[in-house]
Amino acid sequence: MSTRKSRTLKVDYLARVEGEGALFIRLKDDNVTEVQLRIFEPPRFFEGFLRGRRWTEAPDITARICGICPIAYLASSISAMESIVGAEVPHPIRELRRLIYCGEWIESHILHLAMLHAPDFLGYQDALAMAKDHPDIVKGALRLKKIGNDIMVLLGGREIHPINLRVGGFYSVPTKDELQKLRPDLEWGLEASQQVARWAATLDYPDFERDYEFVALRHPKEYPLWEGRLVSNKGLDIPLSEFYDHVVEEHVARSTSLHSSMRQRGTYHVGPLARYALNYEHLTPGCQALARECGLGPTCNNPFKSLLVRAIETVYAYEEALRIVNTYEMPDRPYVPLEPRAGRGYGCSEAPRGICYHTYAIDDQGVILDARIAPPTAQNQRCMEEDLAALVPQFAHLKDDDLTWRCEQAVRNYDPCISCSCHFLKLEVQREYSH
Amino acid sequence: MRGVKKPKLAVWKFASCDGCQLSLLDCEDELLTVAEHVDIAYFPEATRAVQKGPYDVSLVEGSITTPHDAERINKIRRMSRYLITIGACATSGGIQALRNFADVNQYIRIVYAHPEYIETLRNSTPIAMHVYVDFELRGCPVNKYQLIEVLNALLNNRRPNLPTYSVCIECKRRGTACVMVSEGVPCMGPVTQAGCGALCPSYRRGCYGCFGPMEVPNTAALSACWSNIGVQKDDLVRGFRMFNAYADPFRKESEVHEHA
Known part of the structure; x- marks a missing residue:
């Protein structure tokens, strides 16, 4: 094959991800000697300036960590604060919380799978170029995405940084009739999202699997969104309070985002593949049947097929949203009034791209003394690097441009949100050949 | 063209x-x-x-x-x-x-x-x-x-047509009752530029100033209103120090209370 001794591939800024980062890959005789994801997202120090703020301010402040998944930050911080005071919210409030999270999953999953990730599989630079050849797919995706945003607007006030969630519940809640207005669109969306999943099943997926430690929330009765225990397929089964007993965060020079790994076992994987493998039995029979029709078993170890799993989860989110809209009864009051007490609390929710973990300590006046946040993309950093190390030798025969694109696609498998993780992407591949 | x-x-x-x-x-x-x-x-x-x-x-x-x-x-x-x-x-x-x-x-x-x-x-x-x-x-x-x-x-070679008045005007236009007057909820609306459609008050919460200071904000008058409804000094500072904390009028007002 190649007679060249060394090759260097470079992309200055990895596209179709949220945030700023770079990738560096060094190859010697088609063997990978080094893979580094470099995150150069400027640090913003949320955990620093949260100290001294009120416990009720954490949701709106931490939402600003990520404009793509603000509900994840609102949910995790609200849960953490409520756990400090032992609050229980009434059933309808819990249902509305699941509903708005479904809105975020729909919006984020469709944006990623149809507009940011699918172009890689079909050989387009972006969704706008793809729209010229596949107008029905892109237009359908835009409408599906908009319905997710409509849920966010109705319950949250706006799509990005919703204003209506608070510790204890909501500032105001919709009437039954107001919620019912979503129904025709949700019914259309359920059907249309099933078609998207069938279309996603026809894409050409690279033959690539790895043995991951999947970590996700698990709840006894439902597919996880806002709550559950943290579990893995390699024996982890812990309450939220024990997260940092099992997970180590490491600060490395190439990243303003902390690297996470599991004590003793190492790298783990969060996101749709993990949720799906650990909670398959809680998907609706309809989603399970659709997954089988799309060629998925109860576990999927091919990270490229995360696109397909996102499509299945989008169908689930539409089903769940319809269930909630159809059974909702307006609560007596929009929130439970709560008084602070000194203590530490833990919150974790399933952001579209994986678990978003928060812990806070507050004093008896409700002033935050300490805050620690583990965003999903930070937790997946090592996993992305290891995927690339395994993937590059398999595709080393590709021309530089094609190999580079394949690597970018592999990073996008994780729907990385770098703004979030900074706590990512210039892509650089160096090849060296010995004599 | x-x-x-x-x-x-x-x-x-x-x-x-x-x-x-x-x-x-x-x-x-x-x-x-x-x-x-x-x-x-x-x-x-x-x-x-x-x-x-x-x-x-x-x-x-x-x-x-x-x-x-x-x-x-x-x-x-x-x-x-x-x-x-x-x-x-x-x-x-x-x-x-x-x-x-x-x-x-x-x-x-x-x-x-x-x-x-x-x-x-x-x-x-x-x-x-x-x-x-x-x-x-x-x-x-x-x-x-x-x-x-x-x-x-x-x-189209024209200036953008966007308001520089306060969120209060948007509340009046939509017919939202003032949350500060009617419910005693601290609201940044009187000093915050319009543009969101007075979202927060329409959900019965006070504005948190995410559009930043309006054209000529009377921040001192707002601080007095907040004090009258029982907001303490530390929370006044926090109120002005959110998403536009470093915008001049908000920064100065927060510093007045921090050093008071």
């Missing part, structure tokens, strides 16, 4: 959450039409394709927080005919400007095990403190319809 090429649009990111540029992708009904009228030449969040500058319009999201970014914004200015900042980070320094009131080195030690790997500036500053800005679009996040209005205005 025969023979005229479509204007080239670039979207740039500095320290931010990505939410304001996502607003463009959230224009589900308008996105394909916008793409017919402008040439999306640089927008990494949405496309791998990169066209070289110069650009007719640069949308800039985020604040300046690193020495590298302070250089980069100057290069972007030189490549751009119009430079528009989008959102609270780019127009006032954003939530990360809370560092400007503290010792950033202490924050680095709180968050990172190896402070020596972190390169950051003492302050998070708005884009206009570094380069000339043609128009500043407010909000945390921006209102997507205001974003389309700004693009539309530029394409």
